[in-house]
Amino acid sequence: MRFSFDKLFKLITLIFGVFIIVLVIIIFYQLFINSLTALRAFGINFFLGKVWSPVKGIFGALPFIYGTLLTATIALLIAFPLSIGIAIFLTEIAPRVLREFLTTIVELIAAIPSVVIGLWGIFVLAPFVRDYLQPFLAYFSFIPFFTGRTFGLCYLTAILVLIFMITPIMTSIFREAFRNVPADLKEALYALGATRYEVIRHVSIPYTRTALAAGIILAYGRALGETLAVTMVIGNMPAITLSLLSPGYTLAAVIANEFLEATDRLYISSLIGLGLILFIISFVVNLIGTLILRRLSR
Amino acid sequence: MIIRKIKDKLFTLFAIASFIIVSLPLFHIILTIIVNGIGAINLEFFIALPNPPGVPGGGIVNAIEGSIILVCLTMLISFPIGFFGGIYLAEYGKGPLAETVRNLTNSLSGIPSIVAGIFSYTLIVIYFGFSALAGAIALSLLAIPYIVRTTEEALKAVPNDIREAGLALGLPRWKVTLYLVVGAAKPRILAGTLLAVARIIGEAAPLLFTAFGNPFYTYSIFEPTDALPLLIFNYALSPYPDWHLKAWGAALVLIIIVLSINLTVKYYVQREGK
Numbered sequence: 001m002r003f004s005f006d007k008l009f010k011l012i013t014l015i016f017g018v019f020i021i022v023l024v025i026i027i028f029y030q031l032f033i034n035s036l037t038a039l040r041a042f043g044i045n046f047f048l049g050k051v052w053s054p055v056k057g058i059f060g061a062l063p064f065i066y067g068t069l070l071t072a073t074i075a076l077l078i079a080f081p082l083s084i085g086i087a088i089f090l091t092e093i094a095p096r097v098l099r100e101f102l103t104t105i106v107e108l109i110a111a112i113p114s115v116v117i118g119l120w121g122i123f124v125l126a127p128f129v130r131d132y133l134q135p136f137l138a139y140f141s142f143i144p145f146f147t148g149r150t151f152g153l154c155y156l157t158a159i160l161v162l163i164f165m166i167t168p169i170m171t172s173i174f175r176e177a178f179r180n181v182p183a184d185l186k187e188a189l190y191a192l193g194a195t196r197y198e199v200i201r202h203v204s205i206p207y208t209r210t211a212l213a214a215g216i217i218l219a220y221g222r223a224l225g226e227t228l229a230v231t232m233v234i235g236n237m238p239a240i241t242l243s244l245l246s247p248g249y250t251l252a253a254v255i256a257n258e259f260l261e262a263t264d265r266l267y268i269s270s271l272i273g274l275g276l277i278l279f280i281i282s283f284v285v286n287l288i289g290t291l292i293l294r295r296l297s298r
Numbered sequence: 299m300i301i302r303k304i305k306d307k308l309f310t311l312f313a314i315a316s317f318i319i320v321s322l323p324l325f326h327i328i329l330t331i332i333v334n335g336i337g338a339i340n341l342e343f344f345i346a347l348p349n350p351p352g353v354p355g356g357g358i359v360n361a362i363e364g365s366i367i368l369v370c371l372t373m374l375i376s377f378p379i380g381f382f383g384g385i386y387l388a389e390y391g392k393g394p395l396a397e398t399v400r401n402l403t404n405s406l407s408g409i410p411s412i413v414a415g416i417f418s419y420t421l422i423v424i425y426f427g428f429s430a431l432a433g434a435i436a437l438s439l440l441a442i443p444y445i446v447r448t449t450e451e452a453l454k455a456v457p458n459d460i461r462e463a464g465l466a467l468g469l470p471r472w473k474v475t476l477y478l479v480v481g482a483a484k485p486r487i488l489a490g491t492l493l494a495v496a497r498i499i500g501e502a503a504p505l506l507f508t509a510f511g512n513p514f515y516t517y518s519i520f521e522p523t524d525a526l527p528l529l530i531f532n533y534a535l536s537p538y539p540d541w542h543l544k545a546w547g548a549a550l551v552l553i554i555i556v557l558s559i560n561l562t563v564k565y566y567v568q569r570e571g572k
Contacts, residue, residue, distance in 0.1 A: 009472035010390055016379055017386035017399045020446065024402050027413075027439075030420040085316030093313055102317070104564060109324050111560045113500025114411075115527040116549045119534045120327045123334075123542070167320050195306035218408065225410025227503040228531060252412045252503070259419075259507045275416040279409060286408035290401050 027279065035273035037265055046273060052238050054258070059270035061251070061277060063238035068250040068278075071155060071230065072223035075162035080216060083167050087174035088200060103175070110168040118232030121161050126152030126233055129160070134245070150245040153235035159244065161229045166219040173215035173293075177208035210296050217289035225282045227252040251278045331549050338547025348513050354540045358548055364430065364516055364523035368509060369499055371434035371519060376441035377491065383442070384449020389475050391450070400450075407443035414439040415504035423508055428522040433509025437498045444497065448490025452483035489563045496559040500552060502527035526552045 038046055038059060049060015086106060094102050130152035137146045150156070181204050189199045205212070235247025236257055251274050262268045346357030387400055418436035422429070456479050464474035480487070505511075505528045516523040526548050533545035 006471045009475070013382045013386035013390060016382035017391075017396065019379060020383055020399050020403050020406065020442070023439075023442070024406060026421075027409075027417050030417055031413075034420045081312075082316040082320055085313040086320060088309075089313040089317045093310060094317075104561075105321050105324065106317075107564075108557060108560060109320070111496060111556055112324070112327065113502070113527055113552060113556060115500065115502040115530045115534075116331070116553055117327065119530055119545060119549055120323075120330055122534055124326070124330055164320065164323050195302055197306040197309040198302070200309070221408045225408070225413070227410060227412040228527075232531070232534065252410050255412050255416065256503060256506055259416075272416055272420065275413050279413045282408060282410055282413075283405050286405040287401065289408075290404040293404075294401065 024283075031272060031276040031279055035269050035276045037269035038273040041266060042270075046270070047277070050240065052254075054262070054267055057264075057266060059266070059273075061270075061274055063240050064249050064251045064254050064274060065277065066240045067155070067234070067238070067248040068224055068252070068281075071158050071162055071234070071248070071250060072220060074244075075159045075166060075223050076216065076220050078159075079163045079167045079170060079219065082163070083170035083174055083215070083219075084205075084212075086167065086171045087178055088204075090171070090175050091178045092196065092200070106168050106171055109164065110172075114165070114226065114228045115232075117161060117165065118229040121157060121229060121233040122153075125160060126157050128152075129154070129157050137245070144242040145244050148243045148245045150247070151235075153233055153247055154245050155234065155248040156244040158230045158234040158248070158250070161233055162223045162226060165226060165229065166223050169222055170215045170219040173211060173218065174208070177211035177215075178204055181207050210292060214289050214292040214296065217285055217292065221282045221285040221289060224285065225252055225278060227256055231256045251275075328553065331546060331553055334543070334546035335548075335550030338543045339550065343544075343547055347515070348544075351536070351541070352538055356544075358526070358529055358544060360513055360515060361524040361526045361529040361548060362551075364509065364512065364525045364528075365499055367430050367516060367519065367523055368433050368437060368505070368525055369495055371430060372437040372441055372498055373491070373495065375434060376438040376445055376494075379438075380442045380445025381449050381487070383446040385453065385475060385480075387446065387450040388453035389479070403443045403446050406439075407447065409439070411440060411501050411503040412506075415506055415508055418504065418508045426520070428508065428510035430509055430516060430519045430521065430523040433505045433523065433525070434519070436504035436508045437501060440501060440504065441494045441498050444494045445491060448494070449483075449487055452486035452490065453479055455486065456482045486567070489567050492559050492563050496556045496563075500527050500556055502531045506531075 042049060042059060045060055047061055047065070049058065050062050051058045051060050052063060053059075090099060090103050090106070130150060133156070134150060140146045185203050185207065186199050189203055194202070230250055231253040234249060234253055236249055236253060237247040238249045238254075239246050255271050255274055255278075259268075259271050262271055342355065343357045344362065345359055346355075347360055348358065349356030383399070383403070387396055390396070391400065414436045417439060418432045422432040422435060426432070460478050460482055461474055464478045465471070469478075502525070505525055509525060509528065510522040511524045511528050511532060512522045513524070530545045530548050530552070533541040533548070536542070
């Protein structure tokens with residue numbers, strides 16, 4: 001067989017392509033091997049244990065899993081309608097000449113570094129929540145979500161930060177989807193005398209529901225894994241409570257805060273175990289979102 | 299009929315309000331950073347090392363140097379991998395293997411940045427200690443999927459005529475790809491790579507326990523190093539007002555870099571598209 005540069009070149013690119021697969025396997029393997037000490041010591045209680053006490057050497061991840069799911073889920077529930085509204089605004093309502101410019105504004109939100117949002121969160125948003133939002137929410141203290149008092153660093157502040165961070169991600173996917181709704185479908189309904197709201201409700205949203213699902217899932221993945229902005233405003237206290245005014249903790253935040261303090265093997269291994277949980281959750285969520293989007297583009 | 303009209307108006311109002319609610323914080327963040335950060339900016343801020351904790355004055359040159367080292371090193375590691383990975387997906391990317399690579403790349407681009415830090419910790423730091431290299435490896439994990447996707451999309455946007463013209467002239471496939479197709483896709487690849495730089499230069503989470511931070515100059519990639527976002531994080535959580543000021547100043551520098559890269563790329567790509 002003759003030596004061929006073509007085959008060699010293809011082989012080189014193939015190696016780099018396959019490297020991605022290898023990389024995912026190595027990440028999983030490294031996280032798994034290094035958290036074995038903790039997984040062996042606590043078994044299923046590592047995931048379901050409510051106590052996280054470095055002093056006593058007991059490590060249970062449940063408060064962090066709870067905090068992660070709580071913040072991400074509530075943020076998503078609020079960010080979803082906002083994103084729909086913004087996407088509609090940018091594709092249907094805003095004056096045509098301004099659309100490009102207004103879209104850029106929303107895109108720039110996604111470009112701000114997490115740590116910068118966290119900095120603003122500590123010094124601006126947290127005092128705002130404490131001094132202005134709290135007195136207002138006090139009227140609703142009969143709802144379990146708003147019981148108790150806060151110094152500003154709490155689940156609520158973290159959720160507000162997350163809403164701000166995931167809305168641009170969802171918006172850009174929604175906007176793309178709404179732009180691809182065939183004009184004939186919309187015009188058909190307009191011709192029957194429908195209002196814009198009815199066209200969106202009965203054409204745009206049903207037509208784009210798969211893309212909407214993908215956007216929701218990808219934004220959820222982002223919210224689950226967001227690290228520094230959340231770490232800086234959530235108050236850093238493991239707490240399984242419904243009250244959003246209570247300080248809390250997430251998987252990513254506890255890793256960021258405690259990793260450098262961890263000295264003994266079990267402690268470090270437990271923190272890496274939290275990383276493993278976070279990796280698996282967000283990887284699966286992202287994979288589902290990706291597969292939905294892939295099916296769409298075919 | 300009236301009710302339908304009102305519903306429609308309410309919805310329009312809601313859409314406009316959503317836009318305002320979400321974009322207002324952006325302006326507030328930028329404004330706050332400028333107002334608080336401008337006081338920190340002077341010549342010393344850019345050329346001096348930090349003073350000991352609590353002593354006012356000093357600068358953040360260690361973080362600026364560190365960020366430059368980290369970005370260069372990360373690009374050195376991640377660009378070749380992402381670039382050739384992207385070529386594979388664009389030019390030979392059919393079949394189940396390529397589809398797997400594609401899906402994993404997309405999923406990888408969403409992994410939490412802190413996980414990238416842990417990965418590099420278990421791979422490098424445990425054996426060799428904190429270093430700029432460990433930080434760059436963590437950042438590469440975030441940059442690689444980004445560059446793969448950018449390259450793939452850029453190459454796919456090149457019309458097939460160019461490939462066919464090259465092959466018709468008797469050029470071997472690899473030359474067609476590397477010279478003609480990549481040549482035509484160069485602006486888009488460059489734009490995507492710049493966006494990857496803008497993303498990783500702002501990441502602090504992967505650096506916490508890899509690059510670690512360093513109040514002095516870094517002389518080797520095997521030493522710990524500081525970075526702008528890392529410094530912002532550490533200074534913001536410190537008890538010293540002067541360090542808070544420095545954190546705002548560093549945030550101002552960082553946000554100017556990130557926003558100008560984003561706006562340049564946007565403007566540039568838009569003009570190319572027309």
